[in-house]
Structures are given as C-alpha cells and as structure tokens.
Amino acid sequence: MKEIKLKIAPAPFIHSPLSIPRLMYGVILCLLPALFWGIYYFKIQALYLILACVFGTLFTEFLFCKVRGKELTLKDGSALLTGILLAMVLPPYLPLWMGFLGGVVAIALGKEVFGGLGYNIFNPALVGRAFLMASFPQHLTTWKIARGGFLHYDTITQATPLAQTLPKFGGKINYPLVKLLMGTHAGCLGEVPALLLIIGGLALLVFRLADYRIPLSCISTVAFLTGIFYLKGLSPSPLFHLLSGGLLLGAFFMATDPVTTPYTPKGRWIFGIGMGVLVTSVRLFGGYPEGVMFSILVMNAFTPLINRLTKPLPLGVKK
Amino acid sequence: MRKASFPGGVHPPENKLTSHISIKEFPIPDEVVIPLQQHIGAPNQPLVKKGDRVFTGTLIGKSEKYISSPIFSSITGVVEDIGNYPHPVLKRAPAIRIRREGEDELDPVIKPPSHPEELTPEELRRIVWEKGIVGMGGAAFPTHVKLSPPPEKKIDTLIINGAECEPYLTCDERLMIERGEEIVRGVEIIVKILSPKRVIIAIEDNKPEAIEKMRKCVEGKGNFEVKELKTKYPQGGEKQLIKALLNREVPSGGLPFDVGVLVQNVGTCLAIFEAVYKGKPLYERVVTVSGQVENPGNYKVRLGTAVRKVIEWTGGWRENGDLVIFGGPMMGIAQSSLDVPVIKGTTGILFLQSEKWVEYPCVRCGRCVDVCPVRLIPTQIMKAVKFGNIELLKEYHVLDCIECGSCAYICPAQIPLVQYIKVGKEILRRKK
Numbered sequence: 001m002k003e004i005k006l007k008i009a010p011a012p013f014i015h016s017p018l019s020i021p022r023l024m025y026g027v028i029l030c031l032l033p034a035l036f037w038g039i040y041y042f043k044i045q046a047l048y049l050i051l052a053c054v055f056g057t058l059f060t061e062f063l064f065c066k067v068r069g070k071e072l073t074l075k076d077g078s079a080l081l082t083g084i085l086l087a088m089v090l091p092p093y094l095p096l097w098m099g100f101l102g103g104v105v106a107i108a109l110g111k112e113v114f115g116g117l118g119y120n121i122f123n124p125a126l127v128g129r130a131f132l133m134a135s136f137p138q139h140l141t142t143w144k145i146a147r148g149g150f151l152h153y154d155t156i157t158q159a160t161p162l163a164q165t166l167p168k169f170g171g172k173i174n175y176p177l178v179k180l181l182m183g184t185h186a187g188c189l190g191e192v193p194a195l196l197l198i199i200g201g202l203a204l205l206v207f208r209l210a211d212y213r214i215p216l217s218c219i220s221t222v223a224f225l226t227g228i229f230y231l232k233g234l235s236p237s238p239l240f241h242l243l244s245g246g247l248l249l250g251a252f253f254m255a256t257d258p259v260t261t262p263y264t265p266k267g268r269w270i271f272g273i274g275m276g277v278l279v280t281s282v283r284l285f286g287g288y289p290e291g292v293m294f295s296i297l298v299m300n301a302f303t304p305l306i307n308r309l310t311k312p313l314p315l316g317v318k319k
Numbered sequence: 320m321r322k323a324s325f326p327g328g329v330h331p332p333e334n335k336l337t338s339h340i341s342i343k344e345f346p347i348p349d350e351v352v353i354p355l356q357q358h359i360g361a362p363n364q365p366l367v368k369k370g371d372r373v374f375t376g377t378l379i380g381k382s383e384k385y386i387s388s389p390i391f392s393s394i395t396g397v398v399e400d401i402g403n404y405p406h407p408v409l410k411r412a413p414a415i416r417i418r419r420e421g422e423d424e425l426d427p428v429i430k431p432p433s434h435p436e437e438l439t440p441e442e443l444r445r446i447v448w449e450k451g452i453v454g455m456g457g458a459a460f461p462t463h464v465k466l467s468p469p470p471e472k473k474i475d476t477l478i479i480n481g482a483e484c485e486p487y488l489t490c491d492e493r494l495m496i497e498r499g500e501e502i503v504r505g506v507e508i509i510v511k512i513l514s515p516k517r518v519i520i521a522i523e524d525n526k527p528e529a530i531e532k533m534r535k536c537v538e539g540k541g542n543f544e545v546k547e548l549k550t551k552y553p554q555g556g557e558k559q560l561i562k563a564l565l566n567r568e569v570p571s572g573g574l575p576f577d578v579g580v581l582v583q584n585v586g587t588c589l590a591i592f593e594a595v596y597k598g599k600p601l602y603e604r605v606v607t608v609s610g611q612v613e614n615p616g617n618y619k620v621r622l623g624t625a626v627r628k629v630i631e632w633t634g635g636w637r638e639n640g641d642l643v644i645f646g647g648p649m650m651g652i653a654q655s656s657l658d659v660p661v662i663k664g665t666t667g668i669l670f671l672q673s674e675k676w677v678e679y680p681c682v683r684c685g686r687c688v689d690v691c692p693v694r695l696i697p698t699q700i701m702k703a704v705k706f707g708n709i710e711l712l713k714e715y716h717v718l719d720c721i722e723c724g725s726c727a728y729i730c731p732a733q734i735p736l737v738q739y740i741k742v743g744k745e746i747l748r749r750k751k
Contacts, residue, residue, distance in 0.1 A: 006641060006642070006655055010653075010738045011649060011653075011722075011737060012737070013648040014728065016331070016728055018730075019677070020731050023731050117682065118680035118682045211689075258684030258685065259682050259683050263683050263696065264685065264688055264696070265688070311696065314716045314719045315568055315569075315571075316573065316693075
C-alpha cells in the first residue's frame with residue numbers, strides 16, 4: 001500500500017461555500033440591475049462617474065497595501081463594492097474628479113485609518129459622500145436628468161421627488177408612484193429605480209448575503225411613522241417615502257454592511273428601528289430633504305454600544 | 320406534528336453515503352494495540368504482562384478509581400508489549416499490544432447471568448462498570464457514572480440519542496435499523512436503574528427507516544416515544560437535544576441531571592444490553608468508514624485495530640485523500656499516523672481531502688452569532704483571545720462553548736474560531 005502524507009488540521013474539516021470575496025461580489029451582483037438602470041437613464045456620464053469612484057477606492061486601497069507592506073487586498077471585492085456604492089449615492093453629473101476624491105476619502109478615512117477591512121466604524125462609501133457633501137454642498141445638491149442619446153445628450157435641472165413633495169418645502173404634489181418604481185426622475189445615480197432596488201435587495205436576502213432584520217425593521221419603521229403623519233395630513237403617503245430618496249438602497253445595501261452594523265440579532269432590530277426613526281425625522285422636520293446617509297452614519301456610531309447592550313444570554317446562563 | 324429543534328445551528332451537506340449499507344464484520348486483525356485510556360477519567364493499570372496469553376474479552380486493564388472504565392483484549396493471542404503507542408485522541412499513550420495466536424476464543428469467565436431480569440439496579444450498574452461500557456457517541460464518558468446521578472437529582476426523562484447529526488456518520492442509524500429490539504431492551508435496563516417517567520428516542524428526520532423501526536420496537540411500551548428531530552447540526556449535542564425536546568436549559572457548567580434528564584446514545588444502549596444479557600465486555604464496536612475509500616460502509620471492528628488495516632480491508636484509498644479523521648467532519652480529530660487504533664469512542668473513520676482556506680479579517684457579519692447553538696459571540700471570544708483579556712473571556716462565557724464548529728463552518732472569513740475558543744478555555748483554566 002502506498003504511504004500517504006497525512007495532514008493535521010483543526011476541526012471542522014468542511015466549510016460552507018461562503019467567503020469574503022463571494023460575499024462582496026454577491027452584493028455587487030445584486031446591485032447591478034439598479035446600477036445598469038443608472039447608466040442607462042443618466043447616460044455615459046454615469047458610467048464615467050462610477051469608474052472615477054471605483055478608481056479612487058481601488059487606487060487608495062492599493063496605496064495603503066503598498067505603504068504598509070501588506071498583501072494586496074484588491075481582489076477581495078471590498079474596495080470595488082465601496083466604489084460602486086459611493087457612485088450610487090452621488091448626483092450623476094458630479095465632476096469626475098470629485099468622484100475620484102470621494103473614493104480616496106472613502107477608503108482612506110472610511111476604512112484604512114481604522115486598520116482596514118473589518119475594523120472601520122462608519123460605512124466607507126457614506127464617509128466619502130459625507131466628505132463631498134461638506135466640501136462641495138452646491139454640487140451635491142444639484143440634480144439633473146438627461147434628454148437625448150447615450151453619448152450625446154442635454155441635461156435639464158430637476159428637483160428630486162422628495163424636494164418636490166415634502167410639505168416643509170411647500171410641496172403638495174401627489175407624486176406618481178409609477179415614476180418612482182421605474183426610476184424616471186432626478187436623484188442619485190443608483191437610488192432612482194425603486195423596483196430594481198427591491199429586486200436586488202430581495203435577492204440579497206434570499207441568497208443570505210445580508211440579514212433581513214435591518215431592512216425589514218427600518219422600512220417598517222419608516223412606513224409606520226410616516227403613516228401616522230400621513231393620516232394627519234402632514235406627510236406624503238408611506239409608499240411615497242419607501243420608494244423615494246435613498247431609503248431602499250440604504251436599507252438593503254448600506255445598513256446591511258456587516259462591518260458597521262450590529263452582529264447580534266436583537267441589535268439589528270434596534271439598528272433598523274433607530275435608522276427608520278432618524279430617516280423619518282430628517283425628512284419631515286429636518287433642513288434637508290433626505291436623511292438616509294446621516295441616519296446610517298449615526299447608527300453606525302451607536303453600533304458598538306448596541307452590540308454590548310444586546311449581548312445574548314448564553315444557553316443555561318441565568319442573569 | 321412540528322419537528323423538535325433548537326435555535327441556531329448549520330446544515331452542512333449530509334453525505335450519509337453509507338445509510339443503506341448493512342453492518343459487516345471486519346476480519347480479526349493479526350495484531351491489536353489497546354490503549355489503557357479510552358475514556359474520560361482515570362487511566363487503567365495493566366493487569367497482564369509481556370508473554371501472557373489472553374482470550375477475546377479477557378480483562379487486561381483496570382483502575383480502582385470510580386471515574387474510569389476497564390479494558391479488554393479484543394482478540395485471542397499473546398501480549399507482545401506494553402508501551403507507548405499512537406492514540407487517536409492523546410497522540411501517544413500507554414497501550415497493550417497483542418498478537419493474534421490460535422483460534423478466536425471467548426474468555427471462559429464470560430457467562431451470561433442466569434436471571435438477568437432479576438438483577439437489582441445496583442447489580443446492573445456494577446455490570447455496566449465491569450464490562451467497560453462508556454458513551455459510544457464519541458465522548459466515551461464511563462456509563463456507570465452517568466447512571467449514578469446524585470440521589471437528590473431525580474431523573475424524570477431519559478433521552479435516547481439517535482440524532483447522529485454529524486455528516487457522513489451512519490453507525491447509529493444502522494444499529495437502530497438492524498438491532499432496534501436489542502437497543503430497546505438496553506433502554507429498559509436503564510429504565511430499571513433510574514425509573515424515569517418518560518423515555519424519548521430522538522432521531523433526525525433524515526433517517527426515516529430508523530424512525531419507523533424504532534417506532535415498531537417501542538409499540539405497546541407506555542412511556543416510550545420516538546420523536547423526530549429536524550435535521551440540523553448539532554442537533555445531537557446533549558444540551559441541544561434537551562432544549563429541542565423539552566425546552567429545558569441545562570445550567571451553565573451543569574449537567575443534564577440538573578434539569579432531570581439523562582441522555583444516552585443508542586450504541587451505548589446496545590452495549591448495555593449485550594453486557595447484561597450476554598455478559599459481553601466492550602471489545603468491539605460499529606464504526607462508519609466513509610469518504611474517499613473504495614468500499615465505504617458500517618463495520619464491526621475489534622477495538623485496537625489499526626487504521627492501516629481498515630484502509631486495507633475497505634479496498635484502499637481513492638486518490639487525493641490526505642486527511643484521516645476519527646469522528647465526524649465537524650468535531651472529529653485529524654490523525655497523523657496510520658497506526659492509530661480504533662477505540663471505544665470511535666464513531667467513524669473518514670478519509671477526506673483537505674481544503675485550503677484563505678483567512679480574512681473578521682467583518683463582524685454576525686453569522687457565527689446566528690448559528691451558535693449556545694448563543695455565544697465567537698468573534699468577540701476570538702478578539703479576547705488575541706488580546707489575552709481574561710475578563711473579556713469570562714464576560715463572553717468561553718467555557719460554555721461546546722466546540723461544535725458551527726461558527727467556524729459558516730464564517731465567511733474562514734477564521735478557525737474553534738481553535739481560538741480552545742485557546743481561550745486553556746487560558747482560563749491555567750489562571751485558576
């Protein structure tokens with residue numbers, strides 16, 4: 001009998017097919033429908049902006065790996081995902097260098113200064129967006145849509161549905177929900193097509209790439225709270241709130257970022273509810289039309305505390 | 320009816336390749352190496368010396384300590400050597416090597432008792448001890464100790480564990496299908512010793528034939544019932560089983576009798592039956608041989624048989640294998656030598672191909688928290704171990720971990736969480 005070199009390894013000897021790259025690329029796949037719609041609807045400029053953001057994130061990740069003498073981590077898909085998410089929450093006609101700068105900040109200040117993948121506190125893409133928002137407020141609040149061919153087109157300035165509709169801005173229009181579902185209106189590059197985001201979001205949950213608790217609790221909270229104000233005549237309908245702005249993209253794809261959200265099941269409910277309350281408050285009472293980014297960043301800050309407070313009691317352990 | 324289950328857990332591919340293969344008997348090996356310690360507890364002292372003739376079933380080692388279990392020769396022959404030999408759990412440990420000589424002959428002192436039905440609980444416990452019965456599900460804890468709970472702990476429910484939740488393993492399943500009647504008679508012996516109010520035979524629902532067979536076997540026995548469990552790992556963990564069937568939680572650091580329960584594996588019940596009714600000491604057991612071998616199956620093996628022989632008898636290794644595992648793929652132990660012997664707690668021998676995992680930093684996704692059947696936070700325990708933080712280790716209850724491996728199985732960063740947890744437990748033990 002031939003002798004075989006035996007290997008020693010610790011149990012378990014089998015592993016689920018899940019891995020970090022699979023997780024990251026899986027999320028990217030779920031984002032593709034909405035991403036493609038963004039490119040189609042906002043034309044070639046959207047593609048350029050995506051490339052600028054992704055180039056910013058990958059380049060910065062590359063630099064940090066080199067400076068630290070670490071192995072290159074570009075292949076794990078995390079920086080790519082950050083770049084794509086960043087582009088999706090930016091106005092499509094933003095100057096490209098701003099997109100690139102956003103990508104640099106997202107990775108540098110959002111992720112690498114904390115120690116890289118797994119150590120950051122705030123969602124990197126949103127850190128990038130918050131930076132741009134603070135630096136170039138004018139550009140970040142100018143919304144346009146395109147008319148014409150894919151390569152040659154004219155842009156027209158248009159207010160977002162939220163800005164047109166919210167009572168605090170004097171809006172009274174009953175916004176057609178079909179337009180929201182289809183995504184034929186002004187808004188961030190990847191936030192407009194509600195239907196495609198729902199499809200991608202559900203795929204995310206079905207393939208267990210994200211936990212259902214945060215999207216579910218966040219969306220239900222917004223629906224419930226805006227429902228109350230709607231009945232009092234102080235708010236557009238809950239459906240309008242769910243389908244407009246960055247809620248769907250935020251709830252499904254950003255508030256489910258594993259690194260910056262709670263790891264306990266109970267904590268995820270709290271995160272989602274907290275986020276829902278904040279989003280509703282900003283939309284109905286704040287100075288901005290939209291509050292998804294702030295809500296997620298604020299809840300990110302609470303995540304370590306939520307984790308501590310929701311530590312489950314182990315089996316058989318009494319208080 | 321809703322199938323009983325526990326919260327958490329994972330569902331790895333079942334790979335029960337040998338479910339439908341009847342138990343076959345292996346030939347008697349030319350040589351066996353019988354470790355003095357095959358159980359949890361005090362090691363045995365050898366009762367034989369080099370050159371002694373022994374029969375099959377001859378007592379060759381015992382200990383005066385209560386938490387221990389005697390060992391027996393598994394073949395007829397001559398004691399060749401007493402020394403250190405490879406051991407599947409302890410790496411190397413004292414063992415008795417016996418060379419086969421002459422016909423296989425049962426030790427003449429082994430006689431079935433004349434009136435087994437009339438034995439008192441005390442006498443039955445004594446037999447279980449003297450015949451070397453231990454938990455056959457893998458833990459190998461001496462059964463007579465388990466059958467003697469402190470008098471203030473009343474056992475109201477006896478759970479017979481036929482869950483067999485580890486992938487690949489099918490020896491318990493085959494035993495239930497082929498020897499269900501004897502298993503039930505073994506259970507009745509335990510009932511006589513402890514007089515519980517209820518007896519639950521618990522089997523995962525991926526073993527319909529075993530469930531049907533056991534249902535037939537307990538027909539007309541009032542307080543016996545067979546319960547289906549959802550197929551999920553680690554459904555057969557003692558504490559998970561109790562949670563699933565009775566919704567009772569064994570206190571942290573406690574034992575099942577703290578909640579009035581005793582759990583016994585089906586194989587153990589069969590061994591108890593054979594010890595009491597046939598006087599048979601524990602010198603052979605059924606082992607699932609599976610994975611990359613030509614003829615996987617469930618084999619009755621004499622204890623002390625080397626893995627090398629097992630490979631030979633099962634037609635050799637198909638190419639590419641490099642892992643020999645004693646037990647299941649979730650909790651088993653990888654072996655470094657083909658000379659390790661089968662011992663009392665060997666449920667399976669798996670020949671697998673090792674896979675290369677790429678470890679990433681933890682992304683705090685919480686999947687380990689979702690699947691932990693004990694509701695621990697494995698990722699935080701890992702951090703506590705990395706920092707050597709004893710307070711944090713205690714705060715995150717590292718000692719409550721049952722090392723089922725669900726967290727390491729599911730972890731997308733492929734972090735060997737069980738390894739960290741084992742280190743964490745060791746840190747705490749040393750501090751005490």
